[in-house]
Amino acid sequence: xxxxxxxxxxxxxxxxxxxxxxxxxxxxxxxxxxxxxxxxxxxxxxxxxxxxxxxxxxxxxxxxxxxxxxxxxxxxxxxxxxxxxxxxxxxxxxxxxxxxxxxxxxxxxxxxxxxxxxxxxxxxxxxxxxxxxxxxxxxxxxxxxxxxxxxxxxxxxxxxxxxxxxxxxxxxxxx
Amino acid sequence: xxxxxxxxxxxxxxxxxxxxxxxxxxxxxxxxxxxxxxxxxxxxxxxxxxxxxxxxxxxxxxxxxxxxxxxxxxxxxxxxxxxxxxxxxxxxxxxxxxxxxxxxxxxxxxxxxxxxxxxxxxxxxxxxxxxxxxxxxxxxxxxxxxxxxxxxxxxxxxxxxxxxxxxxxxxxxxxxxxxxxxxxxxxxxxxxxxxxxxxxxxxxxxxxxxxxxxxxxxxxxxxxxxxxxxxxxxxxxxxxxxxxxxxxxxxxxxxxxxxxxxxxxxxxxxxxxxxxxxxxxxxxxxxxxxxxxxxxxxxxxxxxxxxxxxxxxxxxxxxxxxxxxxxxxxxxxxxxxxxxxxxxxxxxxxxxxxxxxxxxxxxxxxxxxxxxxxxxxxxxxxxxxxxxxxxxxxxxxxxxxxxxxxxxxxxxxxxxxxxxxxxxxxxxxxxxxxxxxxxxxxxxxxxxxxxxxxxxxxxxxxxxxxxxxxxxxxxxxxxxxxxxxxxxxxxxxxxxxxxxxxxxxxxxxxxxxxxxxxxxxxxxxxxxxxxxxxxxxxxxxxxxxxxxxxxxxxxxxxxxxxxxxxxxxxxxxxxxxxxxxxxxxxxxxxxxxxxxxxxxxxxxxxxxxxxxxxxxxxxxxxxxxxxxxxxxxxxxxxxxxxxxxxx
Amino acid sequence: xxxxxxxxxxxxxxxxxxxxxxxxxxxxxxxxxxxxxxxxxxxxxxxxxxxxxxxxxxxxxxxxxxxxxxxxxxxxxxxxxxxxxxxxxxxxxxxxxxxxxxxxxxxxxxxxxxxxxxxxxxxxxxxxxxxxxxxxxxxxxxxxxxxxxxxxxxxxxxx
Numbered sequence: 001x002x003x004x005x006x007x008x009x010x011x012x013x014x015x016x017x018x019x020x021x022x023x024x025x026x027x028x029x030x031x032x033x034x035x036x037x038x039x040x041x042x043x044x045x046x047x048x049x050x051x052x053x054x055x056x057x058x059x060x061x062x063x064x065x066x067x068x069x070x071x072x073x074x075x076x077x078x079x080x081x082x083x084x085x086x087x088x089x090x091x092x093x094x095x096x097x098x099x100x101x102x103x104x105x106x107x108x109x110x111x112x113x114x115x116x117x118x119x120x121x122x123x124x125x126x127x128x129x130x131x132x133x134x135x136x137x138x139x140x141x142x143x144x145x146x147x148x149x150x151x152x153x154x155x156x157x158x159x160x161x162x163x164x165x166x167x168x169x170x171x172x173x174x175x
Numbered sequence: 176x177x178x179x180x181x182x183x184x185x186x187x188x189x190x191x192x193x194x195x196x197x198x199x200x201x202x203x204x205x206x207x208x209x210x211x212x213x214x215x216x217x218x219x220x221x222x223x224x225x226x227x228x229x230x231x232x233x234x235x236x237x238x239x240x241x242x243x244x245x246x247x248x249x250x251x252x253x254x255x256x257x258x259x260x261x262x263x264x265x266x267x268x269x270x271x272x273x274x275x276x277x278x279x280x281x282x283x284x285x286x287x288x289x290x291x292x293x294x295x296x297x298x299x300x301x302x303x304x305x306x307x308x309x310x311x312x313x314x315x316x317x318x319x320x321x322x323x324x325x326x327x328x329x330x331x332x333x334x335x336x337x338x339x340x341x342x343x344x345x346x347x348x349x350x351x352x353x354x355x356x357x358x359x360x361x362x363x364x365x366x367x368x369x370x371x372x373x374x375x376x377x378x379x380x381x382x383x384x385x386x387x388x389x390x391x392x393x394x395x396x397x398x399x400x401x402x403x404x405x406x407x408x409x410x411x412x413x414x415x416x417x418x419x420x421x422x423x424x425x426x427x428x429x430x431x432x433x434x435x436x437x438x439x440x441x442x443x444x445x446x447x448x449x450x451x452x453x454x455x456x457x458x459x460x461x462x463x464x465x466x467x468x469x470x471x472x473x474x475x476x477x478x479x480x481x482x483x484x485x486x487x488x489x490x491x492x493x494x495x496x497x498x499x500x501x502x503x504x505x506x507x508x509x510x511x512x513x514x515x516x517x518x519x520x521x522x523x524x525x526x527x528x529x530x531x532x533x534x535x536x537x538x539x540x541x542x543x544x545x546x547x548x549x550x551x552x553x554x555x556x557x558x559x560x561x562x563x564x565x566x567x568x569x570x571x572x573x574x575x576x577x578x579x580x581x582x583x584x585x586x587x588x589x590x591x592x593x594x595x596x597x598x599x600x601x602x603x604x605x606x607x608x609x610x611x612x613x614x615x616x617x618x619x620x621x622x623x624x625x626x627x628x629x630x631x632x633x634x635x636x637x638x639x640x641x642x643x644x645x646x647x648x649x650x651x652x653x654x655x656x657x658x659x660x661x662x663x664x665x666x667x668x669x670x671x672x673x674x675x676x677x678x679x680x681x682x683x684x685x686x687x688x689x690x691x692x693x694x695x696x697x698x699x700x701x702x703x704x705x706x707x708x709x710x711x712x713x714x715x716x717x718x719x720x721x722x723x724x725x726x727x728x729x730x731x732x733x734x735x736x737x738x739x740x741x742x743x744x745x746x747x748x749x750x751x752x753x754x755x756x757x758x759x760x761x762x763x764x765x766x767x768x769x770x771x772x773x774x775x776x777x778x779x780x781x782x783x784x785x786x787x788x789x790x791x792x793x794x795x796x797x798x799x800x801x802x803x804x805x806x807x808x809x810x811x812x813x814x815x816x817x818x819x820x821x822x
Numbered sequence: 823x824x825x826x827x828x829x830x831x832x833x834x835x836x837x838x839x840x841x842x843x844x845x846x847x848x849x850x851x852x853x854x855x856x857x858x859x860x861x862x863x864x865x866x867x868x869x870x871x872x873x874x875x876x877x878x879x880x881x882x883x884x885x886x887x888x889x890x891x892x893x894x895x896x897x898x899x900x901x902x903x904x905x906x907x908x909x910x911x912x913x914x915x916x917x918x919x920x921x922x923x924x925x926x927x928x929x930x931x932x933x934x935x936x937x938x939x940x941x942x943x944x945x946x947x948x949x950x951x952x953x954x955x956x957x958x959x960x961x962x963x964x965x966x967x968x969x970x971x972x973x974x975x976x977x978x979x980x981x
Contacts, residue, residue, distance in 0.1 A: 004448075007455075011501055015494050015498075017549060020552045021548045022471075024472070028557075030557055030912060031912065032908070032912040032913075099881065129886070131910070132911050134911065415877075476870075517950075519951070531943050532939075535935040538932075543928070555924045556924055557913065558916070561874065563918035572936060694847065694848040696846050696848050701844065701845040703844065710845075
């Protein structure tokens with residue numbers, strides 16, 4: 001009798017896994033860069049091509065890197081939240097204009113507001129690849145020592161800003 | 176109005192399913208004739224209403240009724256008629272209705288072909304099918320109703336996914352679902368036998384043709400999926416080990432094990448418990464596949480719009496159906512007798528070896544498909560498992576299975592001699608190896624995997640031939656023709672199916688080892704030579720279709736100066752959904768395909784063109800057709816048509 | 823004289839037209855390209871629904887293929903390119919899982935399944951033999967009857 005229960009037992013275990021699986025998101029990719037130094041880049045600035053920007057320049061500050069593009073629909077939705085964060089001087093925000101056209105990017109910022117200290121112009125997307133960017137928008141939280149501490153894949157929302165970003169920034173600022 | 180009729184019909188079908196699922200089985204348990212007799216008419220009634228519901232949805236599509244949400248989501252005023260009809264199963268809700276229709280259809284078939292079955296058995300089989308129907312119809316009515324209205328009605332629809340606007344969409348899902356749903360009949364027979372508590376060889380004899388029929392449809396369904404993906408997706412690939420593909424392949428592997436196991440149970444009364452378990456497993460995998468594809472737990476190119484809430488419903492259904500079956504199995508199995516004995520070396524045990532390998536293969540596919548989810552649940556990381564893994568682990572198991580497939584038929588029932596078998600077979604195996612070694616010379620490049628694969632493919636074919644020759648030589652008296660005619664159709668079925676496997680293996684091996692691709696920049700008038708064929712770009716034009724715009728190239732294919740064909744690969748843009756498809760231009764041949772795809776415009780006068788040479792690729796699907804044909808022959812054997820008495 | 827010159831000039835102009843051109847491969851180095859495509863079959867397109875970067879034309883897939891091409895061209899090995907991708911995107915980007923502690927079950931599972939299956943089979947066969955022998959030892963008379971029946975009708979090898 002015992003051994004004939006084995007199939008049922010295996011099945012029950014499987015169901016439990018599938019049940020838990022329903023609550024998970026198979027497309028969410030955790031970043032391997034968390035806890036590692038922010039990848040270096042030296043890119044021209046979007047607004048002022050003659051100037052460059054590197055992550056080094058942000059040492060000593062807690063800052064956000066927000067990956068955006070004028071062709072990205074979701075970015076429009078999260079942008080007001082970034083503008084608000086900038087207005088309240090919560091944290092320094094640097095933009096990474098990903099695979100965009102310079103004029104279009106500048107026009108987009110003019111239309112929707114510019115929360116960025118500066119935007120780096122990543123025309124070919126190579127800096128993005130170094131940061132493990134695979135979609136737009138994405139936001140990284142970097143600490144004073146230049147280590148990536150958190151990544152949000154997808155849009156910022158009032159919820160994830162309130163529950164995930166703000167507390168982390170506070171913690172990193174106190175450190 | 177019509178959609179409401181459809182919805183109401185579906186509700187009526189649901190009511191009948193409730194009656195069917197409950198009353199006949201109770202009748203069979205208490206010996207109540209009238210209750211049991213309800214089964215056949217109620218099953219037929221369920222079919223009628225399911226068909227009406229399906230018909231109403233089809234009508235809504237044909238008539239462009241965009242006040243029905245499902246039609247608005249999957250159709251368009253420009254969509255050609257045949258695709259409007261195929262669009263009925265183009266989305267989640269409609270595909271469920273197709274499933275229900277087919278389930279009801281199989282039930283009617285059971286009512287028609289069960290004259291020799293005892294009434295209790297019929298009542299139980301139809302009752303179980305009724306219970307399954309309850310689940311599916313409830314799922315459809317309460318969470319995925321295709322008749323839901325859209326207020327206000329859409330001006331025009333969202334169009335059918337362009338990739339589905341193809342002949343493949345018309346035949347692949349129906350045949351595939353016939354297979355999935357057919358396995359529920361095998362399952363129902365198994366449960367009926369468990370309920371009865373008495374399992375004997377006659378149960379297996381009744382179950383066998385139904386199972387083989389389901390297997391046959393599943394073979395065709397999976398084959399068509401591969402064939403369709405090949406020309407539709409434009410990359411020349413024919414199998415991607417995608418979760419949805421795996422979801423159809425696992426039941427197929429277990430169903431193959433099942434039809435072999437049933438053979439033993441029918442002939443020798445052995446393996447009864449194992450056969451029942453396989454029948455439960457095959458259908459469980461069918462249901463699991465439904466779950467995986469619609470719940471969102473796995474990412475797939477083939478997924479329907481995914482919804483974890485719907486996934487939960489299916490999971491609960493899966494739990495109830497499979498859980499109760501396995502519990503019933505655990506309860507009844509110990510009481511089942513052993514059946515006849517057989518030696519460690521015998522056809523029975525070799526068939527068991529086949530079973531072990533096929534089930535292990537199915538388990539392997541399952542492991543690879545589920546593993547990322549498994550790790551994610553345990554929070555042990557996020558990984559991907561794809562073709563490189565599957566190809567590596569699957570080939571050895573199946574290779575061994577194909578080898579054993581050639582050996583098995585030569586083993587006598589009950590007791591066989593390995594020495595005798597080896598003596599008979601080694602020349603054929605040696606011939607396979609020798610012929611296989613010559614193949615790389617035909618293609619101009621040595622490849623050990625190619626030799627291994629061709630050996631196995633040839634072995635499958637030659638061993639079947641050897642079997643037939645052996646039968647002719649062994650049976651006493653009569654000429655060759657008389658002996659061939661005396662061999663049962665079922666035996667021919669077996670041989671044909673095994674030959675089909677060999678043909679399939681040859682196709683897969685040769686295309687994987689010797690295909691070649693080149694990506695070129697071509698101007699009008701440019702030529703390129705690949706594998707002895709010359710391709711010349713004649714023109715690139717913009718052509719408008721009913722609901723798309725083509726950028727169509729014309730390529731002339733010639734060999735040794737003589738023109739063979741002109742191919743028209745295109746990049747097709749569908750404005751409604753703003754998506755672009757690649758329509759390949761294919762020169763089809765028995766021994767090779769020439770596959771051309773248009774890329775983007777590279778510069779003012781240059782176009783990117785991808786040219787592929789695919790040797791023996793048609794043998795992949797040809798082999799599957801032979802397998803299905805073999806199954807058809809097996810079903811049509813006289814023994815299944817003769818009433819029990821005359822045996 | 824001028825006619826001859828004109829003729830020669832015309833001929834010189836027409837010659838390139840008469841030569842229907844030989845198509846050029848899209849990428850300069852076909853051997854490299856083979857390596858790029860082979861490696862691309864191992865990398866996942868993260869924005870797609872379960873496709874390799876070889877099979878997809880999504881912008882990210884094209885970018886990553888370019889990365890692969892560049893690196894291979896510069897002399898990196900296949901493994902180095904894969905490591906590069908994993909460093910940025912994690913194990914998820916590999917379609918052939920690494921052999922790590924969390925994938926032992928995956929890689930050894932198939933073999934274990936086959937071995938387990940055969941083990942169970944052999945045990946069952948042995949048990950069955952014992953049970954059948956125990957079940958009904960036949961008398962000499964029954965043996966004789968069976969032998970008589972069998973000699974008249976050969977238990978055929980029908981499918």
